[in-house]
Ligand SMILES: Nc1ncnc2c1ncn2[C@@H]1O[C@H](COP(=O)(O)OP(=O)(O)OP(=O)(O)O)[C@@H](O)[C@H]1O
């Protein structure tokens with residue numbers, strides 16, 4: 121039925137376009153001077169029809185579910201539904217829905233069968249109502265737009281205003297989503313800090329986010345000091361950057377200055393493939409290949425290395441970031457004008473000297489921007505560390521130990537039974553908030569630097 | 579053997595600093611220079627004139643092997659500097675470019691300070707023994723390029739912050755700071771006002787005492803003012819080459835005459 125509604129929307133818009141356009145053309149053929157081209161009259165009608173009808177369909181779809189639920193459950197005897205808790209209520213509703221869908225388990229009570237019957241009726245009715253509403257609105261809008269066609273009507277301005285509104289809406293939409301996410305993060309974080317003092321969270325050295333499962337359990341007070349977690353993140357990030365930045369930079373320098381066009385044509389696509397590999401694949405590469413190899417190597421040297429190490433996770437993450445850094449540095453280096461290269465070469469500089477003393481300094485702001493973006497990616501990376509770094513929050517700087525990161529902890533906190541009223545779950549939001557703040561600061565820095573470097577050569 | 583070449587040089591090449599024989603240049607399939615032969619005399623200003631796209635810049639870039647940096651560019655023929663083939667395998671283009679300075683059509687100062695721009699060449703070639711030495715080299719180069727007075731108080735500000743004309747003179751200073759034997763200038767005055775142009779022309783005239791100078795220009799007046807020899811290029815051919823005064827007054831080739839009178843260009 122929704123498909124029909126959309127088909128109707130489309131048909132009406134196209135009809136409105138054609139009708140208005142044709143009307144405007146015939147005015148012109150009668151010798152009148154039109155203010156707007158006939159195409160704009162058509163466009164005006166198209167937008168007049170499609171925007172409101174589309175909004176109508178969307179609103180309908182968003183609200184029909186809850187309205188129908190309400191109508192279905194309203195007549196049920198209060199002791200069977202209205203007085204229940206949220207959880208059981210949802211169970212009842214789900215059962216009614218599955219009965220309506222034809223999947224009946226056991227012998228449901230009569231009131232459930234009746235409710236299912238109502239549900240089916242309401243759904244059909246809603247679909248027809250939607251079609252009727254769409255039809256009515258579309259016809260009204262087509263007629264209204266058609267009535268406005270005359271020589272003086274400023275259809276172009278009208279259409280442009282609507283398009284402008286549409287564009288503005290899209291831009292604002294992203295802002296709203298961001299604000300919404302930040303807001304909900306903040307909200308839950310505040311709830312968390314009501315249960316756990318901020319000082320304990322920010323400066324605590326223990327991260328043991330257990331909570332008692334039964335009220336009488338003694339051993340599970342839980343500790344929520346985020347330092348070991350953020351330190352783990354930092355250790356892994358530093359390792360990743362230490363791997364990625366030199367390799368990526370040298371790759372970019374090679375590709376930019378020294379590679380023949382054939383080598384370039386081979387290496388660049390391969391780097392692109394590298395950056396297209398899903399992080400989960402890197403993750404099992406880290407667990408199944410890199411970590412065992414390191415362990416074996418350590419065993420040969422007589423060093424005990426735990427199966428999960430920051431080094432394995434970090435270095436694989438570094439490999440993941442190589443194409444990121446190299447493509448950023450490559451762009452930055454190529455953005456240095458050829459004339460600077462020529463200038464240095466013509467003075468008798470070697471290619472190496474040209475690179476080091478002219479190209480590299482000129483490209484450095486762009487490169488730094490890329491590195492900072494890579495840092496914030498490394499901090500936010502989850503999959504590789506979930507698989508390869510471990511779960512235990514050790515307060516350690518030793519890369520051969522297993523560490524855990526902010527993202528891993530968020531995953532483990534939210535896996536399984538969650539309810540939003542205990543510090544264990546809320547801690548995930550607090551961690552998320554901190555992660556968000558850290559990457560935000562880094563991104564702001566990165567964008568600043570990148571922008572500054574754009575200003576130099578334009 | 580060595581003596582032999584020296585004698586030969588003395589006999590045949592009189593004062594030729596650079597001698598090109600049968601130079602052909604291709605950009606991919608575009609035949610941009612066709613069989614160009616020319617002798618560029620030492621301590622002389624030679625100007626290249628000709629319509630846009632006729633290959634003046636391309637030929638200039640052959641002389642210090644800047645075309646090496648363009649993948650699709652292929653140069654054949656012989657170019658001798660002091661009797662030595664510059665395209666020979668034994669010649670290091672880096673050394674060659676230190677001997678032959680170049681100023682480009684568009685000013686291209688490095689994003690460094692004015693001082694570092696000028697000091698760059700001397701530094702990489704180890705021409706200065708001390709900081710004071712370097713200061714002297716920088717000052718001399720800036721003075722010769724007629725820009726010292728404008729920048730002496732801001733030597734450590736970025737070179738990219740100068741005006742277009744000042745940047746070009748800075749680039750000239752940068753090129754002469756390495757004390758090259760030949761200076762190639764590709765339309766060095768196209769971004770300059772008349773006063774700065776006059777100063778650069780004065781500089782060119784002064785450089786002539788020590789160097790061979792080759793200048794590409796679109797201004798026939800400028801060619802007439804500063805050069806002793808003029809070469810006219812057209813569609814990749816070196817059409818005519820001779821003493822500037824003679825070429826401008828009694829050109830031998832009808833194409834030269836048409837260009838000088840503004841009929842082709
Ligand atoms: N880097 C390049 N790649 C490909 N073709 C080029 C390149 N540089 C020059 N050409 C071609 O070579 C020919 C000669 O160009 P060149 O720059 O030498 O002309 P010019 O005489 O210096 O012109 P102008 O007076 O406009 O500077 C032109 O046809 C041009 O299109």
Ligand SMILES: [Mg+2]
Nearest residue numbers: 634635683764
């Ligand atoms: Mg040119």
